[in-house]
Amino acid sequence: MRAPQASLAALSKALGVTLPAKPKTSATKDGRTALWLGPDEWLIIDEAGNDPLADCAKVTALHSAVGISHRNAGISVAGPAAAVTVNSGCPQDLSLEAFPVGAASRTILGKSEIVLLRTAADAFRVECWRSFSDYVFTLLSEAAGDAAN
Numbered sequence: 001m002r003a004p005q006a007s008l009a010a011l012s013k014a015l016g017v018t019l020p021a022k023p024k025t026s027a028t029k030d031g032r033t034a035l036w037l038g039p040d041e042w043l044i045i046d047e048a049g050n051d052p053l054a055d056c057a058k059v060t061a062l063h064s065a066v067g068i069s070h071r072n073a074g075i076s077v078a079g080p081a082a083a084v085t086v087n088s089g090c091p092q093d094l095s096l097e098a099f100p101v102g103a104a105s106r107t108i109l110g111k112s113e114i115v116l117l118r119t120a121a122d123a124f125r126v127e128c129w130r131s132f133s134d135y136v137f138t139l140l141s142e143a144a145g146d147a148a149n
Contacts (some may be wrong), residue, residue: 001042001052007061014055015044020055026104035104035117043104043115043127045074046080073133077140078123081147086116088143092108110139 003011005021012018017029020036027034031048044052044065056065078086083094089110093099104117112135115127128136 001044001056001063001065002040003042003063004085005064006038006057011056011063012145013018013070013114014059015052016055024099024103024105026102029103033117035115037104037106043068044115045125045127051146071129072127073130073136073139075126075128075133075140076119076123077126077144078120079144080122081144082122082124085140085143085146087141088146090114090116092116094118094124109136 001011003004008019010127015032015034017032017034018027019034019042020027023036025036031065033045035045037043046052049130051066056063064134070091070095086109087094090107092105099118101118101120104115106113106115106141109126109128112128114133114136117125119125126136126140
């Protein structure tokens, strides 16, 4: 979703979650998560089965919302070696100090662009294009195996 600053209050109200305004942050409420991707760009993830596009359609404030659920795949990486596993292909500092719970960013994993969300101290959500999901999943699976040894 893209929107100017002046539209954030109306969109936040319609979505039921306050759209974060700071880089590398996210906000979650009632199964819906908003990730800051840029000064006027957010990724909205709804795990409660609701339709964020329908909610945005009710807003008259200037914005652009496009459904990408068929384009993206979400992969959960959790456990004591989650950060090591993701770092096997991601150059970003994933220490809790640099990337705390709730942190979100657009980055790379191997040769794929991903959106990364830290959901817990030992858990991440990796969003990638569905066409790259086999590659990303295989890379993460192999890295998890290496981290376990």
